[in-house]
Amino acid sequence: MRQITMREALNEALHEEMERDESTVLFGEDVAKFGGINKVTQGLYEKYGAPRVYDTPIAEATIVGAAVGMAITGHARPIPELQFGDFASIAFDEIFNKMGKWRFMHGGQMEMPITLRLPVGIAGGAGPEHSQSPQALFMHGPGLQIVVPSTPYDAKGLLKTSIRDNNAVLFFEHKLLYDMKGDVPEEEYLIPFGKADIKREGEDLTIIATALQVQTSLEAAEELSNQGVEAEVIDPRTLAPLDMETILNSVRKTGRVLIVHEESKTGGSGAEIAAQIQEEALFDLEAPIKRIGSPDVPIAQSIHLEQFYRPNAQQIINAVNEIIDVPV
Amino acid sequence: MAEIYQRDVNLEDYDPDLLIELYKTMVKIRSFDENLIRLMQEGKVSGFYHSGIGSEGLSAGSITKLLRDEDYIYYNHRGCNQKIAKGVPLSKIYGDFLGTIEGTTKGLGAGIVHSADPSRGVLGQAGTIGSQLSLAVGSAFASQMKGTDQVTIVYFGDGAASRETMHGSLNWAKLYNLPVIYICENNEYAISCHVSETHGVKAHIADWSEGYGIPNCVVDGNDVLLMHEVTKEAIERAKKGRGPTFIEAQTFRHRGHFEGDPYDYIDKAVLQDWKDNRDPIKNFKKQLINSGLTTEDHLINLGKQVEEEILQAIEIAENAPMPERNRIYEGLFA
Ligand SMILES: Cc1ncc(C[n+]2csc(CCOP(=O)(O)OP(=O)(O)O)c2C)c(N)n1
Numbered sequence: 114m115r116q117i118t119m120r121e122a123l124n125e126a127l128h129e130e131m132e133r134d135e136s137t138v139l140f141g142e143d144v145a146k147f148g149g150i151n152k153v154t155q156g157l158y159e160k161y162g163a164p165r166v167y168d169t170p171i172a173e174a175t176i177v178g179a180a181v182g183m184a185i186t187g188h189a190r191p192i193p194e195l196q197f198g199d200f201a202s203i204a205f206d207e208i209f210n211k212m213g214k215w216r217f218m219h220g221g222q223m224e225m226p227i228t229l230r231l232p233v234g235i236a237g238g239a240g241p242e243h244s245q246s247p248q249a250l251f252m253h254g255p256g257l258q259i260v261v262p263s264t265p266y267d268a269k270g271l272l273k274t275s276i277r278d279n280n281a282v283l284f285f286e287h288k289l290l291y292d293m294k295g296d297v298p299e300e301e302y303l304i305p306f307g308k309a310d311i312k313r314e315g316e317d318l319t320i321i322a323t324a325l326q327v328q329t330s331l332e333a334a335e336e337l338s339n340q341g342v343e344a345e346v347i348d349p350r351t352l353a354p355l356d357m358e359t360i361l362n363s364v365r366k367t368g369r370v371l372i373v374h375e376e377s378k379t380g381g382s383g384a385e386i387a388a389q390i391q392e393e394a395l396f397d398l399e400a401p402i403k404r405i406g407s408p409d410v411p412i413a414q415s416i417h418l419e420q421f422y423r424p425n426a427q428q429i430i431n432a433v434n435e436i437i438d439v440p441v
Numbered sequence: 442m443a444e445i446y447q448r449d450v451n452l453e454d455y456d457p458d459l460l461i462e463l464y465k466t467m468v469k470i471r472s473f474d475e476n477l478i479r480l481m482q483e484g485k486v487s488g489f490y491h492s493g494i495g496s497e498g499l500s501a502g503s504i505t506k507l508l509r510d511e512d513y514i515y516y517n518h519r520g521c522n523q524k525i526a527k528g529v530p531l532s533k534i535y536g537d538f539l540g541t542i543e544g545t546t547k548g549l550g551a552g553i554v555h556s557a558d559p560s561r562g563v564l565g566q567a568g569t570i571g572s573q574l575s576l577a578v579g580s581a582f583a584s585q586m587k588g589t590d591q592v593t594i595v596y597f598g599d600g601a602a603s604r605e606t607m608h609g610s611l612n613w614a615k616l617y618n619l620p621v622i623y624i625c626e627n628n629e630y631a632i633s634c635h636v637s638e639t640h641g642v643k644a645h646i647a648d649w650s651e652g653y654g655i656p657n658c659v660v661d662g663n664d665v666l667l668m669h670e671v672t673k674e675a676i677e678r679a680k681k682g683r684g685p686t687f688i689e690a691q692t693f694r695h696r697g698h699f700e701g702d703p704y705d706y707i708d709k710a711v712l713q714d715w716k717d718n719r720d721p722i723k724n725f726k727k728q729l730i731n732s733g734l735t736t737e738d739h740l741i742n743l744g745k746q747v748e749e750e751i752l753q754a755i756e757i758a759e760n761a762p763m764p765e766r767n768r769i770y771e772g773l774f775a
Contacts, residue, residue: 146706147633170603170639171571171631203569238487240552242568410769415540415550416487417763 493520
C-alpha cells in the first residue's frame, strides 16, 4: 500500500471534504497562502480561494466564536485551526460553553458542525505555552467530541468523519506525528467515532495509549516481546465518545493495565479511563492500574529538560515490569 | 486619524553621551542577535527564534536613558531588543537560550519569551502574543495605586494588536487614566499576513486608540531619535498623571518570522529598500559621522568592544552547567 505522512493524510482529507461539500469553510492564522504553520492546509487556498479559505486576524476567541456563529446558521461547515492547541485556553469560553453547549441550551434547535484543529504536544523546545496536550480538559465538557489520531491512516479517516459530523469536534494532532509515514489507501474510507483500535494484540497486559504515545508504546511492546511479555496496545482514537467496550474486553483478557499519555498525569484522560475500568472490571484486575503521564509542572522551554516530560519506551517497559511482577 | 509624528532633530541639541549610548545599544542588540543565530546554526539553541534585526532603533530609542530600573516593560516576542536596552545582563539572556543555570530562569530555558528580571522592571512575557496587553494595565494600576511615578511600557506587534486583549486593555487604560504606554512594533507582517489583510482600521492601528480618546501617533520606528522624542513626551504625560499614550512605530523585519522561514511572501524589492535606506543603525551612524561628533574609526572600535562583550557573555552562559532533572519541580509556588 502507498505510504504517506500524517501531514499529507490530513491535507488529503481536507481537500476531499472541501471538494465534496461546498459549505465547508476553512480559516485560521496563516492557513491560506502560507498553507498553515504546519503546512497541513497547503493548496486549499489555491484551489478554493476566499471566502472558503482565508487567513484571520490573530484572535483565537473570535476565530472559534465566529465558527459557532457560522455553524448555527445551518449554511456553513467551519473547519477552523488554532496554530497551537494550547491556545484553546484563549478561546475557552467559545469552545467549552458555546461549541459544547449552545445547541443543548437552546433546546436542540441548531447543529454544531465544527471541526476545530488543534496541534499539540512537546516538540523541540517550544516552551510551556506551545507544548501542552490539553485534551482531558475537554472530556469534562459536555457536547464536545474529542479526536486524537496516532497514525496517518487514522488521521485521514477520522478527519473526514469529523468534518461530516453535525456535532462539535476537537481534533488534536501531535506535532511530532506530522512527519510520520504510514499506510493510507487511495480509496475513500471513513473511521467512526467511539471505535478504539487494537494496534497490537497480546495476552499479558493492556496498554492504553493516545497520540504519539501509541507509537512509543508499540516500540516498548516490541522490546517487551523479546523479554517474553506480550502487551496488547489499544488506541481509543476518540476520547469522547470513548469505546469502553473494546478496552474492557481487553482488560478482562489480560487483567493488567497501563495507561500512557503525554498529557500531564493528574487529571489526564488516563484518570477517567482508569476510573471507568475499575467501575466495570475491578474484579478482573490482577494488579493495580498504572498511569504514565508527563510531570504535573509547566513544560520547560529547555530541550535538555524537555526529555524529562515526554514519556519514553524505557519508562513504559519499567512500568510494565512492575505490573507484571504483581503476583496473581 | 493618527498624527504622523515629525520633529526637527538636530544632533547638536543632544548630550553626546546619549547619542553614543543610543548607537551602542543598537549595535549591541544586533550583535546579540547575529551571535544567537550562529549558536542556533551550531545546534546549541532551539530554532524557535524570531530575529529582531532591523528594528533596533525602536527599542533603543524608547528605552535607553529614558526608563529607570523601576519602570516596567513587557517586551515583545521579536528579538531581545527591549530586554537588552533595559539592561538585562547579556549572559543571562544567552543562558535562557542555552538552557544553562546562568539564565534568568535558572536553567528552565526561556527562549525569546519568559526571561524576566524584576530588579530591572522586566516582568516577563507571554507565549500567547498580545496577552501582555492585559497585564500591562494591571502593572500600571499597581503603580498608580501606590502613588509612584513609575511608567509601564508594553510592546507588541501589529499582529498581536488584533487580539481581543487590545481593546480590553485600551478601555482600562483610558478609564482609569493609567500610566501606560503602548508601543506597537508595526513591521507590516504577522508571520505571512500583511497588516492590510488582517486589520480593519481607518488608516493606522493607532487609530483604534483614538476611539478610546487616547493620545496617539505613528512614528518612524527606525529613526532612533524620533523614537526617543516621542517616548519622552509619552513618559512625561504618564508621570504628570495624564494617562496613556499609543505609539505605532513603523519598521520592517530583515529576516523571516522564524529562523528557517523561507520569507518568500514579501516583495523582495521592499525588503531591499528597508535594508539599504531605512536601516536604523546604518542611518544613525551616518548622522553621527556627518555631524562631526565622532569618526568612523571610533564607531568601528565601539563595535569591536561590543562584540567582545557579547563573546564574553556567551562564554559565561555556555560555561554554566545545565540544571539537574529536578529543576522542573522547583519554583511552581512561592
Ligand atoms: C495568541 C497567539 N496566537 C498565535 C501565536 C503564534 N504566533 C507567534 S508570533 C505570531 C505573529 C505575530 O505577529 P506580530 O504581532 O505582527 O509580530 P511580529 O512577529 O511580526 O514581530 C503568531 C501568529 C501566538 N504565539 N500567540
